[in-house]
Amino acid sequence: MKVPNIELLNDDVDNLHPNDENIVAQGKIFVDGAERGCWKVRIKSQWSANLFQIDASITADSRDKLKQAIAEKFSSNHRF
Numbered sequence: 001m002k003v004p005n006i007e008l009l010n011d012d013v014d015n016l017h018p019n020d021e022n023i024v025a026q027g028k029i030f031v032d033g034a035e036r037g038c039w040k041v042r043i044k045s046q047w048s049a050n051l052f053q054i055d056a057s058i059t060a061d062s063r064d065k066l067k068q069a070i071a072e073k074f075s076s077n078h079r080f
Contacts, residue, residue, distance in 0.1 A: 004031050004074045006067045008039050031074050039066065 007030040016023055026040035029049055037051040047066040049058045056073055060066040 002075075004071050005033070006031055006070050006074075008063065008067065029070060031070065036074070037070075 008027055009030060010025060010027040016026060022042040023040050024043060026038065028035055029037040029039055029051065036053065037049055039047065039049040041047050041063075045061055047060045047063060049066055049070055050056075051058070051070065051073060054073065058066060058069045058073065060069055
């Protein structure tokens, strides 16, 4: 089974949600070059992702663990 290439690209810091001071970074998720969702990290390294099209939410305690969980979701979902 092919492991998908996962990229977490950062948005400009000026685009952070002004009403949620706990978000320290956010951006887009690309899987094999196609935009597939968005991610954010909160204070205390609480990482989360929302994946479009497969309607999934993921949480993790590090960037690498979030990328691994996203790859597992897309590896197990053969539609993509």
